[in-house]
Amino acid sequence: MKVVVTGGLGFIGSHTVVELQNQGFEVVVIDNLSNASISVLDGIEKITGKKPFFENIDLREKGSVQNFFQKHSDTVGLIHFAASKAVGESVGNPLLYYENNINTLVYVLQELIALPQANFIFSSSCTVYGQAETMPITEDASVQPAMSPYGNTKQIGEEIIKDVARVTNLSSVLLRYFNPIGAHPSAEIGELPLGVPQNLVPFITQAAIGLRKELSVFGNDYPTVDGTCIRDYIHVVDLAKAHVVALQRLLDKQNLEKVETFNLGTGTGSSVLEVIHAFEKISGQKVQYKIVDRREGDVVQAYANTDKAREILGWNTELSLEDALASAWKWEQKVRS
Incomplete structure (x- = not known):
């Protein structure tokens, strides 16, 4: 069965391609390499023994999307990762985020619903909850006003999917991630942001290996256990x-x-400082950091209630924070060796 994965050479996308191929799916990857390397294809092949079919397509180009689906009309499902994802960057450049995250979703759905099977997995985010009123956050929590353009694109994306599914053959699962970290245990693929990392763990590993002078911790005056923001860090393989x-x-x-x-x-x-200290413990490396002003768009805390996924999907996490940090460090060391 042929499955299309957009953004399939990115961090989460590449790990999902591995798991799909491990389960026997034929995978076609779309990526424009704006935040990924073509070398990831080799990493996927080393892990699974098979290189997925790859198309270098910018999904903002509607004609290219149409041409792709004419060639791959036997697609039975699509997993949509392709999107810009940095909260801070979205605040500074909102139009980039609305174009890249909304237009591409519309173009993909327009072609998918024309196929016999329109099964769609959407890469959503806990940012749709804004600053949730209670913890842990359930799927029934009210969707608060978005704290950033990035978060808003995920809210709008979910609304688009629901509207389309109401009147077409589209069936969809919206997966609201919390904070993915780590790398494949083989260290053949992992998180490799282009330029300065926007996420905590790759910045920690780059600081530990000497690529960054120090890590900025955005605020230590939040109403949390140590004053730093709290997030739910999930291993990317899970x-x-x-x-x-x-x-x-x-x-x-x-x-x-x-x-x-x-x-x-x-x-x-886990708070930012708790993650830093856990990394120092598993790696034996000291991480230099400094406290700086709060970052616009950050919520105080967000962690999941995962009962629904466990009971209905039969899915649960198997790997710990320490597992994830150890794999991220192993990956960083391999990349820089």
């Missing part, structure tokens, strides 16, 4: 496996609604 489970649910027509929503996290919150 996260990737959830996509395969969700897609199989749609292919087996087990979904109870046209659009279903699941949180993907560990259910445990």
Whole structure:
């Protein structure tokens, strides 16, 4: 069965391609390499023994999207990762985010619903909850006003999918991630941001290996255990496996609604300083950091209630924060060797 993965050479996308191929799916990757390297294809091949079919396409070009689906009309499902994803960058450049995250979603859906099977997994985010009123966050939590253009694109994206599913053959699962970290245990693929990292863990590993002078911790005056923001850090391999489970649910027509929503996290919150100290413990490396002003767009805390994913999808995390940090460090060392 042919599955298309947009943004399939990115961090989460590449790990999901691995899990799909491990389960016997034929995978076609779309990526424009704006935040990924073509070498990731080799890493996927080393892990799985098979290189996925690859198309270098910018999904903002509607004609290219149309041409792609004419060639791949036997697609049975699509997992949509392709999007810009940095909260801070989205605040400074909102139009980039609206173009890249909304237009591309529309163009992909327009072609997908013309196929016999329109099974769609959407890479959403806990940012749709804004600053949730209670912890842990359930899927029933009210969607608060977005704290950033990035978060807003995920809210709008979910609304578009629900509207389309209501009047077409589209069936979809919205997966709301918390904070993916780590790397494949083989160290053949991992998180490799181009330029200065926007996420905590790659900045930690780059600081530890000497690529960055020090890590900026955005605020230490939040109402948390140590004053720093709290997030739910989930191992990317656990996260990737959830996509395969969700897609199989749609292919087996087990979904109870046209659009279903699941949180993907560990259910445990960790502060920025707790993550830094956990990394120092597992790596034996000292991480230089400084406290700086709060960053616009950051919520105080966010961690998941994962009961729904566990009970309905039969999915649960298997890897710990320490596992994720150890794999990220192993990956960083390999990349810089």
